[in-house]
Amino acid sequence: MSTRREAVRQALNESRGFRSAQDLYANLRAEGSKIGLTTVYRALQALSDSGEVDVLRTDEGEAVYRACVTDAHHHHLVCRACGKAVEVEGPAVEDWAASVGNQHGFADITHTVEVFGTCAECAAADP
Known part of the structure; x- marks a missing residue:
C-alpha cells in the first residue's frame, strides 16, 4: 500500500x-x-x-x-451538529430490505441506511 x-x-x-x-x-x-x-x-x-x-x-x-470500526455490515447514527457517528446494527432493516426485494422478485439485495439526528452532547449545549 x-x-x-x-x-x-x-x-x-x-x-x-x-x-x-x-x-x-x-x-x-x-x-x-x-x-x-x-x-x-x-x-x-x-x-x-x-x-x-x-x-x-x-x-x-x-x-x-x-x-x-467493524468489518460487519452496519449502519450509522450521525449527529447533524458535530458529525459524531455511531455504528449500529439494524436487524429489522435487514429483514425489511430482504422482504421488499423478494416481494418484487429481486435477488442479491443490498442497501444503505443512515440515520441522522442530534447527539446528547449537542442537544444539551443547545438551550
Missing part, C-alpha cells in the same frame, strides 16, 4: 466523525504533506472499495468518509 494512502487512512483514524475529501486534503497539506487532492480521492476510493472506510452522503449530496 502506498504511503499516501496510508496517510489518508491515518487521518481518518484520527478523526472523530465523517470527513470530506477536501477537509482531509486541507488537513494533510497543513501538516506538510505534498499529497494532491486527486490522490486523496483515489486513496479514499481504494479504501472504500476494500471496505476499510465507510462512505455516506450528506444532506447536500457530498460524500464523506470515516474509518470503519
Whole structure:
C-alpha cells in the first residue's frame, strides 16, 4: 500500500466523525504533506472499495468518509451538529430490505441506511 494512502487512512483514524475529501486534503497539506487532492480521492476510493472506510452522503449530496470500526455490515447514527457517528446494527432493516426485494422478485439485495439526528452532547449545549 502506498504511503499516501496510508496517510489518508491515518487521518481518518484520527478523526472523530465523517470527513470530506477536501477537509482531509486541507488537513494533510497543513501538516506538510505534498499529497494532491486527486490522490486523496483515489486513496479514499481504494479504501472504500476494500471496505476499510465507510462512505455516506450528506444532506447536500457530498460524500464523506470515516474509518470503519467493524468489518460487519452496519449502519450509522450521525449527529447533524458535530458529525459524531455511531455504528449500529439494524436487524429489522435487514429483514425489511430482504422482504421488499423478494416481494418484487429481486435477488442479491443490498442497501444503505443512515440515520441522522442530534447527539446528547449537542442537544444539551443547545438551550
